[in-house]
Amino acid sequence: MTGAALDVALAYHRAWAGGDLDGALRYIADDIVCEAPPGLLSGADAYRAFLEPYVSQLVSATLIAAFGDDSTALVMYDSVTQLVAKAPGAECVRVEDGRIVHSWFIFDRAPFMAARAAMVGSGDAQGTAS
Amino acid sequence: MTGAALDVALAYHRAWAGGDLDGALRYIADDIVCEAPPGLLSGADAYRAFLEPYVSQLVSATLIAAFGDDSTALVMYDSVTQLVAKAPGAECVRVEDGRIVHSWFIFDRAPFMAARAAMVGSGDAQGTAS
Numbered sequence: 001m002t003g004a005a006l007d008v009a010l011a012y013h014r015a016w017a018g019g020d021l022d023g024a025l026r027y028i029a030d031d032i033v034c035e036a037p038p039g040l041l042s043g044a045d046a047y048r049a050f051l052e053p054y055v056s057q058l059v060s061a062t063l064i065a066a067f068g069d070d071s072t073a074l075v076m077y078d079s080v081t082q083l084v085a086k087a088p089g090a091e092c093v094r095v096e097d098g099r100i101v102h103s104w105f106i107f108d109r110a111p112f113m114a115a116r117a118a119m120v121g122s123g124d125a126q127g128t129a130s
Numbered sequence: 131m132t133g134a135a136l137d138v139a140l141a142y143h144r145a146w147a148g149g150d151l152d153g154a155l156r157y158i159a160d161d162i163v164c165e166a167p168p169g170l171l172s173g174a175d176a177y178r179a180f181l182e183p184y185v186s187q188l189v190s191a192t193l194i195a196a197f198g199d200d201s202t203a204l205v206m207y208d209s210v211t212q213l214v215a216k217a218p219g220a221e222c223v224r225v226e227d228g229r230i231v232h233s234w235f236i237f238d239r240a241p242f243m244a245a246r247a248a249m250v251g252s253g254d255a256q257g258t259a260s
Contacts, residue, residue, distance in 0.1 A: 035218070037238040064234055065204045065222045067197030074195045074204050076222045076234060088165070090220030090236050092195045092206045104194055104206060106220050108167040109240040 005095035006068030009075050012093075012100065017061035017077070021052060029099040036105040057082040064088070071095060084111040135225035136198030139205050142223075142230065147191035147207070151182060159229040166235040187212040194218070201225060214241040 008027050015023035025048055034041040034050070041047050061079040068074060076090040089107040093100045138157050145153035155178055164171040164180070171177050191209040198204060206220040219237040223230045 037240065065202055067199075067204050069197075072195055074197050074206055074220075076204055076220060076236070078234075088234060088236050090204075090206060090222075092220075104208075104218060106206070106218050106236050106238065108236065109238050110167065110243060113240060 003069040003071075003073070004098075005071050005073040005093065006066060008095045008098055008100065009068060009073035009091070009093050010066055013061075013063065013066070013075055013077065013091075016051065016055050017058075017063075017079075019055060019058060021048070021055045024051070024055070027099055029096070029101045032100055032103065034103040034105055036103075037107060037109050054081065083115045087111065133199040133201075133203070134228075135201050135203040135223065136196060138225045138228055138230065139198060139203035139221070139223050140196055143191075143193065143196070143205055143207065143221075146181065146185050147188075147193075147209075149185060149188060151178070151185045154181070154185070157229055159226070159231045162230055162233065164233040164235055166233075167237060167239050184211065213245045217241065 012024050012027035015027070025044060028044050028047055030044050032041070032044055032047050034047055036050060038050070041050050059080040059082060061077050064076040064078055066073065066075045072092065072094050074090070074092045076088065078086065078088045081087050087107060089105070091106075092104040094102040142154050142157035145157070155174060158174050158177055160174050162171070162174055162177050164177055166180060168180070171180050189210040189212060191207050194206040194208055196203065196205045202222065202224050204220070204222045206218065208216065208218045211217050217237060219235070221236075222234040224232040
């Protein structure tokens, strides 16, 4: 059941799940194309900018399932973040020469948007009160 | 690479992707527990109520990847709906006796919420104009 792509996907996953963003990005190709909820991300810099806010507020991540073969891997996990208590995600990655060249990245933005709106609302309330 | 759970997950997927909600629900256990973006769904009736609005406005669905073994399958797909033009999803299912007893269901609610809000906004504007 294991394969080269799955090994890479799991090594990438373990790195960011442990808070090691730089370690995770070592598995990301310079010219990665990622189809993510905010839209198409092109290149490792855009991918870093996308992943960094999430990893920086990550409390824990737990693998739900991971499968793959030599070229493609599919990983699902749950995570706890400072902003959102339950933030599962799924990634389908295509791997070439040990790095992820294409990714489908799925998660629900709704609770993150709600949490940010609540923070802004809370900020407004404080401003009004002071 | 195939297994009993993957066969069930793919049969379920093919049914709803073809617009056959009843056919898809034949693979759902009466006591399914589904961890979905809106929260925990318990039982086939709740699962139907969750899936029906999506399937009823589905234009097309395309499998991105599917893997599994005898007990667990992981499926990712993209879809086009009348409300949202790009609506990918991922499901991790546990299968017992040919039916899905547990599911992790991930998709991004944000574009659906935005599209519904735009429809309400459009309705308000019409109301104001008439």
